[in-house]
Amino acid sequence: MFPVFPPDDQREPEHHAGSPYADQAHLALAQTYVVAGKFEQAAGELKLVADKSEDKALAQVAQLRLARVQQQLGHHDEALALLDVSKAGAFAAQVHEVRGDVLLAKGDRSGARLAYQAAMTEAAGKEADPNQTELLRLKLQDLGDAETQVAAIEAAAPAK
DSSP: OOOOOOOGGGSSGGGGTTSHHHHHHHHHHHHHHHHTTOHHHHHHHHHHHHHHOSOHHHHHHHHHHHHHHHHHTTOHHHHHHHOOGGGOGGGHHHHHHHHHHHHHHHTOHHHHHHHHHHHHHHHHTTTOOHHHHHHHHHHHHHHHHHHHHHHHHHHHSOOO
């Protein structure tokens, strides 16, 4: 028996606009744009899913990815506005981590450290991916080592 396909007029994208398949297509297209370095186009695709998806988890994934794209574009404040930890639910650790990345890119090392520590705390309370936990540990270690070196240099410098 052969599958029955819908007539051509029922295969138009608008017939599936609210489906999870359309959301997945937008996410895949956004990934393609990112790989090609077309971050503005990727942001448009991700915003569609973040704003219109009926699947809350998928919308949160899109919002996290959109924040990363905004960071790449240098729109740090827009990225931070997308990262509301109070609405993150199961994605709290990831939201804290992305916040840390954006804050670090913005030059706020102490804010980044706090965000990474919050991400570690969230991840510790759940069955976290060990690779993700290790990455957070390395990010924290990197921040700590750099600040220790700066403090040592400043302490050794003669007073002016």
